[in-house]
Amino acid sequence: MxxxxxxxxxxxxxxxxxxxxxxxxxxxxxxxxxxxxxxxxxxxxxxxxxxxxxxxxxxxxxxxxxxxxxxxxxxxxxxxxxxxxxxxxxxxxxxxxxxxxxxxxxxxxxxxxxxxxxxxxxxxxxxxxxxxxxxxxxxxxxxxxxxxxxxxxxxxxxxxxxxxxxxxxxxxxxxxxxxxxxxxxxxxxxxxxxxxxxxxxxxxxxxxxxxxxxxxxMNANQGANYLVSGKTPERTGNAHPNCAPYEVFACSDGHLILAIGNDGQFERFCNLAQRPQWASDDRYKMNSNRLKNMDMLRPLLIDLFKTRSRKAWTEAFDANNVPWGPIHTLDEVFAHPQVQHREMLQTIEHPKFGKMQLVRNPLLYGSPAMTADQAPPTLGQHTQNY
Missing domain, CATH: 3.40.50.10540 (Crotonobetainyl-coa:carnitine coa-transferase; domain 1)
Incomplete structure (x- = not known):
């Protein structure tokens, strides 16, 4: 700690x-x-x-x-x-x-x-x-x-x-x-x-x-992409420039993030989605080809995701080790059981402001809970000490 x-x-x-x-x-x-x-x-x-x-x-x-x-x-x-x-x-x-x-x-x-x-x-x-x-x-x-x-x-x-x-x-x-x-x-x-x-x-x-x-x-891979290719990156919305499919899709009742990072994950996705032919299609079976052909693959995925609820999709993803993520509002973030388990939200009793909610530093997992002396100070609160 x-x-x-x-x-x-x-x-x-x-x-x-x-x-x-x-x-x-x-x-x-x-x-x-x-x-x-x-x-x-x-x-x-x-x-x-x-x-x-x-x-x-x-x-x-x-x-x-x-x-x-x-x-x-x-x-x-x-x-x-x-x-x-x-x-x-x-x-x-x-x-x-x-x-x-x-x-x-x-x-x-x-x-x-x-x-x-x-x-x-x-x-x-x-x-x-x-x-x-x-x-x-x-x-x-x-x-x-x-x-x-x-x-x-x-x-x-x-x-x-x-x-x-x-x-x-x-x-x-x-x-x-x-x-x-x-x-x-x-x-x-x-x-x-x-x-x-x-x-x-x-x-x-x-x-x-x-x-x-x-x-x-902090341009990171986007900067490297430019330096290697000489092509300035273009806006791609929620799509990833180096992995595909790696973006937001609308289910029948909400949105989710599909985050395919390798060809094995894509094959598992295709099988659970009852589209095994995509995993053997030369246009899609390798990430580099999926990137080149996302204009063809994306409409197919958009139509596919609308056929099931978010719950149905995510349960299938979890059962088959396919990476995905929700899009939470902040009330959902702080109510999430994993966020609560990690004690990211801390409540302290400020001597002047009463109960104050603060976010724990991710560096400090496992450290004791914050106390009042770690609260943000009022202006000049400690002047007389120095």
Missing amino acids: LHHALKDVKVVDISRILAGPWCTQNLADMGAQVLKLEHPGRGDDTRGWGPPDISSTDGSDTMSAYFMACNRGKQSIAVDFSTPEGADQVRRLVKDADIFVENFKAGGLAKYGLDFASLHKINPRLVYLSITGFGQTGPMADKPGYDYVFQGMGGLMSYTGHPDGTPGAGPLRTGVAVVDLMTGMYATTAVLAALRQRDTTGIGMALDICLLDVAVA
Whole structure:
């Protein structure tokens, strides 16, 4: 269990919105002491990103669900580092810190003496993480940017959405800020690796993580497909570019995801569907040929799936080891027995807000349930302690 893995690690965090806080929430979940430094008047921008909000038991305060999603386990200190006194307080906190996290514009903290060079002099062991839109160098280094920008700029939206010529055609963003979240995860990995290196060398380092780099990297197989073939991926709706059939189908009473990953699975599917001839058809028996001929196979599948209920199909799939999945709404997600068994939903008693429901970090399965001191903090809740 990892909930105490970083118990001796101190993090000074002046990041806000999502990518930086997602990283530092991971660190807090693994036991690090995370000091979240926020502007005394407004705090992290996402404190105002509601509704929905949760209200305190006495009705005097609110906390946005967005802020709750990425700031559990931290201590909030109200400080304005744009003032000499505030900057001095940050430097004092950094003296014995292990990690410093910021996501301001490249070079923007130098005027406050909070850049890497300045803090490295105070604490040579410090791991200094900078998260920006475009990186610390290059022709766009001075520009700001949000997740949505990079979903488009990095290529993701170009192949996400319904194909041209179909209803609703056009590029689509994902339902959550995946570039921010992936940046937070890459940043977490980089910080842990830098700590490992620091413990060997005794010297900290600066980490330059940017959303554009992450957006390009997370194209994954789509990026590799382009680099190998020279063809830019097209929007394929719910279909997979490398496996077939691997998409959503409508049954007589609802939808399901059929996820055929190899030719053996396809043969089993054909047999249970009473279409064994498809598995021996040269157009369909191999995945590469199914991909080429999905325009012929898809209409056959669409008609086939409508002949049975979702329950009938899925029972047959389970009995024959054919991969499939439901499309759940979030109420169904949190009511699902496997999600409940994995204790992904945690309920804590917040001292100011009463019962608060939070999602467990997937890294921490088997760890003790969350307690009130892991709740997202109110603005400046811990200022007097520092």
